[in-house]
Amino acid sequence: MNLKVISHTGDYVLLMLKVFTRPQKGKIFWQRLMDEIQGLGIESIGIVAFISAFMGAVVAIQTAYNIDNPFIPLTMVGWTTRQSVILEFSPTIISLILAGKVGSRIASEIGTMRVTEQIDALEIMGVNSANYLIFPKVVASLLINPVLIILSMWMGILGGWLAMVASSLASTTDYVNGIRIDFQVYIVFYAIVKTLFFAFIISTVSGFYGYETRGGALEVGQASTKAVVVSSIIIILFNLILTQLLLT
Amino acid sequence: MIEAKDVNKYFGDHHVLKNITCSFEKGKTNLIIGQSGSGKTVLMKCLVGLYEVDKGTIFYNDRNFSQMNFEQRKSLRQEIGMLFQGGALFDYMSVEENVMFPLSMFTRQTNDEKKARVNFVLERVNLENVNHLMPSELSGGMRKRVAIARAISMQPKYLFCDEPNSGLDPQTAGVIDKLIKEITVEYDITTIVNTHDMNSVLSIGDTVAFIFNGELWWRGNKDTILHTSNKELNEFVFGTELTSRLKQ
Numbered sequence: 119m120n121l122k123v124i125s126h127t128g129d130y131v132l133l134m135l136k137v138f139t140r141p142q143k144g145k146i147f148w149q150r151l152m153d154e155i156q157g158l159g160i161e162s163i164g165i166v167a168f169i170s171a172f173m174g175a176v177v178a179i180q181t182a183y184n185i186d187n188p189f190i191p192l193t194m195v196g197w198t199t200r201q202s203v204i205l206e207f208s209p210t211i212i213s214l215i216l217a218g219k220v221g222s223r224i225a226s227e228i229g230t231m232r233v234t235e236q237i238d239a240l241e242i243m244g245v246n247s248a249n250y251l252i253f254p255k256v257v258a259s260l261l262i263n264p265v266l267i268i269l270s271m272w273m274g275i276l277g278g279w280l281a282m283v284a285s286s287l288a289s290t291t292d293y294v295n296g297i298r299i300d301f302q303v304y305i306v307f308y309a310i311v312k313t314l315f316f317a318f319i320i321s322t323v324s325g326f327y328g329y330e331t332r333g334g335a336l337e338v339g340q341a342s343t344k345a346v347v348v349s350s351i352i353i354i355l356f357n358l359i360l361t362q363l364l365l366t
Numbered sequence: 367m368i369e370a371k372d373v374n375k376y377f378g379d380h381h382v383l384k385n386i387t388c389s390f391e392k393g394k395t396n397l398i399i400g401q402s403g404s405g406k407t408v409l410m411k412c413l414v415g416l417y418e419v420d421k422g423t424i425f426y427n428d429r430n431f432s433q434m435n436f437e438q439r440k441s442l443r444q445e446i447g448m449l450f451q452g453g454a455l456f457d458y459m460s461v462e463e464n465v466m467f468p469l470s471m472f473t474r475q476t477n478d479e480k481k482a483r484v485n486f487v488l489e490r491v492n493l494e495n496v497n498h499l500m501p502s503e504l505s506g507g508m509r510k511r512v513a514i515a516r517a518i519s520m521q522p523k524y525l526f527c528d529e530p531n532s533g534l535d536p537q538t539a540g541v542i543d544k545l546i547k548e549i550t551v552e553y554d555i556t557t558i559v560n561t562h563d564m565n566s567v568l569s570i571g572d573t574v575a576f577i578f579n580g581e582l583w584w585r586g587n588k589d590t591i592l593h594t595s596n597k598e599l600n601e602f603v604f605g606t607e608l609t610s611r612l613k614q
Contacts, residue, residue: 143471153458230457238416239454242526243468244443 130326136248137256137325150254158220158255158321159262165219166212166266167273170203173211174274175281177202182287192288196278196296201305203274209309210357212270213316216263217349221324224255225345228328229338237329252325256318263317264310271309308364315360316353323349367392368413368524368556373422375408382408384580386422394572395550395557401602405580406560407528413558414446414526415439426524444472447517449527449546453509455501455516461488462497465516472520487515491545507538511545518549525550525557531566539563543570562602564609567591576602 141147181198228251231237240247275297282288288296327345331337368390375383382405390396400406411417413424415431424431426442434442455464465484469475475483488494491511501509510530517525527546531539547570550557559566567574571588576599578584584596591603604610 146470234452234457235450235454236456239448239450239456241416242414242443242446242448243471244440245471 129330130322133248133252133326133329134322136246137252137322139246139249139253141249141253142246146250147254150250151258154254154258155262158223158258159266162216162219162266163269165215166270169215170208170212170270170273171277171280173207174199174203174277177207177274178278178281178293179285179287182282182285191296192292193296193299195282195288196293197299198296199278199293200275200297200301203278204271204305204309207274208267208270209312209316210353212267213263213313213320213353214350216266217316217320217324217353218346220259221320221345221349222342224321224324225328225331226338226342228252228325229331229341232329232331233334233338248329252322252329255325256321259317259321260314263320264313267309267313268306271306311364312357312360315356319352319356320349323352367427368558369425370409370413371423371425373409373412373419373424375405375412375417376420382580383412383419386577386580386582388575388582388585390556390558391573392556393551393554395547395559395570396573396575397559397561397567397571398575398577399560399562399567399602400577400583401562404577406577409577410526410528410558410560414448415443444468444520445523447520447522447525449510449513449517449525449530451529451532453501453513455509455512457501459501460497461493461499461501461504461512464501464512465519468516468520483519484515487519488512490518490549491515492541506533507541510534510542514542514545514549518553521553523555525555527557527559527561529560529562531561531563536565539565540569546570564603564606567603578602 178195178199182192182195185192185194228237231251237247237251240250279290279293282293283290324345327341327348331341370386370388373383373386374381386409398406398409408417412419419432422432426445429442431439431442455461456467459467462481462484465487466480469480469483473480484497488496491514493508493511493515496504496508496512501512504512525546530542530546534542543566546557546559549555559570561567568588568591571591574584574586574588574591575582576584576596578598584594584599586594591599594600
């Protein structure tokens with residue numbers, strides 16, 4: 119088991135050395151990058167916005183219901199929603215969801231190209247297939263994931279406010295004042311740093327499992343599952359490490 | 367001309383290619399035949415560098431391919447075209463984009479020049495008005511022809527075809543064989559075809575190499591293959607009901 123982990127880590131590092139080289143043709147890299155931003159980012163906006171709004175609403179409602187002490191002001195609902203969403207929910211939970219959505223897409227796309235010899239075709243032409251296929255996905259994820267996470271923060275806080283308005287558990291004034299209490303820009307910076315790490319993990323780990331696929335359709339499915347599971351585990355581990363490093 | 371000298375390949379303990387020494391001539395269709403699992407695909411992948419040989423050398427017109435570095439191989443590969451078993455067309459590109467890809471990647475041609483070249487090679491393989499179709503919209507024979515068009519778009523000096531007739535009906539297979547033969551003569555290139563289709567052997571086999579259990583078992587051509595006394599080759603050639611009846 120340990121040997122397998124070490125072997126996989128070695129293979130991953132070797133692949134990354136091939137990935138992080140100068141693209142052979144700038145124009146083609148640019149086209150690929152735009153396609154990946156569309157495929158990995160723009161197409162994820164809907165699911166990110168939907169989940170964020172509802173999770174923000176749930177956090178706000180649960181906080182409001184749990185405030186049964188009259189000495190605790192209702193502004194705490196806004197404050198708690200803001201802190202939960204920015205510190206943890208948007209960067210970590212949304213990254214885990216993206217690991218599922220985007221990670222499986224990357225692994226299955228590259229894995230299918232492997233088993234149908236499309237990667238061999240690239241190699242025969244003299245193209246660095248690892249760089250051509252994975253590098254634009256990594257750059258696209260690093261560019262678009264922070265945008266998605268900021269959108270998620272907005273939607274989460276908005277969802278919380280809509281829930282308060284709809285349920286009358288807290289007034290708009292209380293909620294908005296809560297959001298503004300003791301706001302530090304650093305927590306957004308912390309969330310963005312985490313997001314960048316997670317984006318790198320999702321795109322490279324999924325790219326690795328896709329690229330290393332051998333066999334047929336069954337193996338593509340297995341690679342896709344492994345990519346999501348391993349990315350999620352590494353995200354959870356790095357979440358702890360980064361939180362320790364950045365918030366203490 | 368391509369020469370393999372004393373080529374050996376292992377997968378773990380399995381000795382797949384055993385001391386293969388063979389030359390493939392320019393302007394001729396050189397066929398490698400053998401049963402499934404005999405090592406012919408491995409030999410072809412060694413010749414193009416998709417697998418590294420464990421022992422032995424490969425020469426492209428006296429250029430030692432085995433000793434070339436990455437850049438030298440990249441440069442040589444622009445002289446190589448390859449037709450894969452399933453075509454290996456890029457799923458996310460149209461026919462035109464597939465054929466244009468090597469030109470976009472490795473030449474400084476203008477868009478008009480590239481389009482003219484694409485139309486020329488598509489016409490050469492008897493395909494017209496398919497530029498904007500996606501690979502999934504093509505029949506098996508059309509996919510093969512587009513793959514041939516992509517393989518010859520850079521005017522290669524060496525053409526490799528891995529099982530060009532697999533999955534095709536006899537008539538379409540004949541069309542593909544004829545096309546490969548015509549292109550070989552017309553462009554005076556070195557063509558190597560991997561096949562176990564006896565129709566191909568008898569119609570285009572200028573030279574034939576029979577691989578048996580990883581060894582070069584017999585060498586000849588389409589005229590001598592039916593009159594050999596080699597037991598294993600006879601079993602291969604007359605292994606089907608049709609060919610054994612014809613022999614009788």
